[in-house]
Amino acid sequence: MARPRKPLLSRDRIVEAASALVDAEGLDAVSTRRLAAELGVSGPSLYNHFRNKDEILDAVADAVSAQVDLSMFEESDARDWTAALHDWAVSYRAALAAHPHIVPVLAQGPGRRPAGLRVADAVFGAMVRAGWPPTQATYIGALMRYFITGSALGSFARGFVDDETAYDPADYPHLGQAHRLAEHRQQVDEGAFETGLRALLEGLTLQYERTAAARTVRPAPNGA
Known part of the structure; x- marks a missing residue:
């Protein structure tokens, strides 16, 4: 079976991408649509890991x-x-x-x-x-x-x-x-x-x- 071209989506990948956005542009830069684009996935796929933007920001804060x-x-x-x-x-x-x-x-x-x-x-x-x-x-x-x-x-x-x-x-x-x-x-x-x-x-x-x-x-x- 061929390996996927992109790593599978995970909580860690989402948090890493969100952290980079927050660091570079601030809290307002984070949205599920923007994160999905950054990760090269569809927006709904994020909801398999987080219910909303606030949960993502909570995870970013906890990583710090x-x-x-x-x-x-x-x-x-x-x-x-x-x-x-x-x-x-x-x-x-x-x-x-x-x-x-x-x-x-x-x-x-x-x-x-x-x-x-x-x-x-x-x-x-x-x-x-x-x-x-x-x-x-x-x-x-x-x-x-x-x-x-x-x-x-x-x-x-x-x-x-x-x-x-x-x-x-x-x-x-x-x-x-x-x-x-x-x-x-x-x-x-x-x-x-x-x-x-x-x-x-x-x-x-x-x-x-x-x-x-x-x-x-x-x-x-x-x-x-």
């Missing part, structure tokens, strides 16, 4: 979540909870920075996405094992997601044009060098992320110490 390193949350890993959160956050942001157009979908939360749920499970489990109360561990997971996805939604440096005449000192006396920010976009964005991440972790460390201290305080017996 699967790129995030979770090894620091394994019980065998020697890193403490602050180092683990730091290294995970750096890995997570790197994955999002490589695929910025899918960030709005990821920001909605994991829903039923397997890789996204593994991320949430790993963070929560590690925080509880470290001694955080479950409620606070939930807050930390939410806080980290807000911070990381927010940092990946846009570039501060790209918000300024590289025209030195755009920022008149008479109007903006402190923005004399703002036109140079775009030139140093990566340095500015990564430096801001690292500064914020360390400040966030230092604040959490103080809360952790207060929580631990409160646990050691026991009420005196009656009559003492």
Whole structure:
């Protein structure tokens, strides 16, 4: 029997094609018709694997979540909870920075996405094992997601044009060098992320110490 000229359609091929479209042109570029054309198949054949465009975008988002390193949350890993959160956050942001157009979908939360749920499970489990109360561990997971996805939604440096005449000192006396920010976009964005991440972790460390201290305080017996 002759081999088919094109690889058989699969979920992985659809997700790969959709990911390429999202990366190149953004979320609005994805449609079942466009994907079918890119893959050289008929539109209805996609529905054997996904019910609609939203399911395809969910799968693209989950493929990005699967790129995030979770090894620091394994019980065998020697890193403490602050180092683990730091290294995970750096890995997570790197994955999002490589695929910025899918960030709005990821920001909605994991829903039923397997890789996204593994991320949430790993963070929560590690925080509880470290001694955080479950409620606070939930807050930390939410806080980290807000911070990381927010940092990946846009570039501060790209918000300024590289025209030195755009920022008149008479109007903006402190923005004399703002036109140079775009030139140093990566340095500015990564430096801001690292500064914020360390400040966030230092604040959490103080809360952790207060929580631990409160646990050691026991009420005196009656009559003492």
